[in-house]
Amino acid sequence: MLEILAITTPIFLLIGTGYLAMGARLVNREQLQGVATFVLYFALPALVIRALTQNPLDQVLNTPYLLAYGLGSVAVFAFALMLTVGLQGKPLSEGALHALGMSASNSGFIGYPVAAMVLGVSPAAVIMALNFLIENLLIIPAALILAEAGRQSGRGIGSVARKTLLRLIRNPILAGLATGLLLAVTGTSLPGPLVQMIDMLANAAGPAALFVIGGTLFGLRVRGMLADVGQIVAGKLIFHPLAVLGLFLVMPQADPAMMAGALLFACAPMISVYPLLGHRYGMAGVSAAALMVATLAAFVTLSVAIWGMSQAGLLPSH
Template sequence: MSGVVSGFTVIFLVVSLGYLLGRTGSLGEHASSVLARLVFFVCTPALLIHSLATSDLSVVFSATLAIASASALIVGAAYVVIARLWLRRAVPELVIGALSSSYVNSVNLGLPIAIFVLDDASFIAPLLLFQIVFYSPIALTALDLTALDPVAGPGGKRTSTLKTALVPLRNPILIGGVIGLAVSLVGWTPPQSVMEPLNMLGQASVPLALLTFGLTLTGVAVFKKGQSPRRDIALASVMKMVAMPLVAFALAKWAFGLTGHALFAQVVIAALPTAQNVLVYATRYQRGEVLARDSALMTTLVSIPVIALIAATLA
């Protein structure tokens, strides 16, 4: 449990700092959008390139990759179906909601828990690979094509089908993931003069995302009636903290035959809260921002007793 407490302490301290900076106005009125764009266009792509280029992919391709991928896709798809039929949301809001219900906080909380609770940091590597190389590009492609409205160019002029199809390929996160994976697959080690700047920028991704999260809490009432999509948030939170751990448990136990510590690890990974990256994506596309913010906050708070219950039951 000390790892759980330590991981959540890190999150709350950095988010609180962002909130204080927002309250004092130290970074200006546009700080959250500027930081979100910095994370989206610079820091996260650098993190992906460095992380994948230095990873041992033989460790990544394991049962954990299959379970994490399947559980996230199942829960995300279930959210889209339910929210579409029940809440009648547009595609961009469905995408942000699906991410809020299935995209886990694998770095700033996942790594401490993997090290101190699971006693094995390798459980997080497959999750990182799935989310940054496969899941994020799919979601961002959907947002590129639906939230940015690439068909309508400047002055309302329509662009060609080819230009529309190429919009997702200009996404910096997709580009970073592809570059990092390609470098790792060919076995080439870039020079230190290249890797070190990427490492420096990549290390700034998580803290800046947390600061952005804190800044967005300034001057707003969380779950405020009439402004916050409460049903969307409740649905995403329940899917993330209840449905996803149960799906991961079922897959790990009955599809892969895992038991003991291995089974426990898969369920804990699935019970990690929503990543702040989702808020960065929502801010970038200016769709579903309140949903992403409040879902991340709700699942972070709820994940403490949920992970404690999992530990007491399966550890």
């Protein structure tokens, strides 16, 4: 167990550093947003481009992985909608935000740093790129379209979908995915200085992302929202990994390394912009509290998941 804590503790110490930096007023919200912008617009796209260009394309576009992780995420998304809208009678926009919180991992800011320490930088980057495809082209658009449809029920779903997709096209992660895929498909080699710049940006992604997560958590509170917060957190940290595991187990000849990576990413908390989206759809308090609780609880769930996978022989020996 000490070996597991040696992996997870530095990650959460980095998160704690960001939290303490905000608490000690060494940085403010505007400065933290600047670091987050750097990660989102430069470091993570560079990481995706490196993953797509430094690995064989057939390894990157791993169809069994996309099916298992994608279907597992969709299953949790659908379950959350049935639970919140169908059984609990919540509005569609609120149900869509619950579904998003349960099924979309923070792949770039937490999933990748954890997986990089456990599996290695190159496999973690490939899996992150695959997850970005699923999250940015499937889960997030579906949640936003449903949330908009619930909030603006008088407007056609087609108009809502078009506006959502236009907003997603400007997403820097998708720009990185498109650039990396284009370079990989055409076999284009970048000049040496440009490759070095991409490497430097990519290497900064993990630490900077964890620092931002810690700073974002400062000041968040859980007040009178335990039922909704508990439901979202349980869905994200327990049901999502179990659904992904179940799909991998029924997938013929599943790659153990890819399965381990999928579980690590599925065990990560929800996407970091979750509170921002929650604020837009009337769930500011619940979404912020859910992110805080899930991030703290992930220290335990990730440690348990890593221990379980090491016992099952899914992790590489160091």
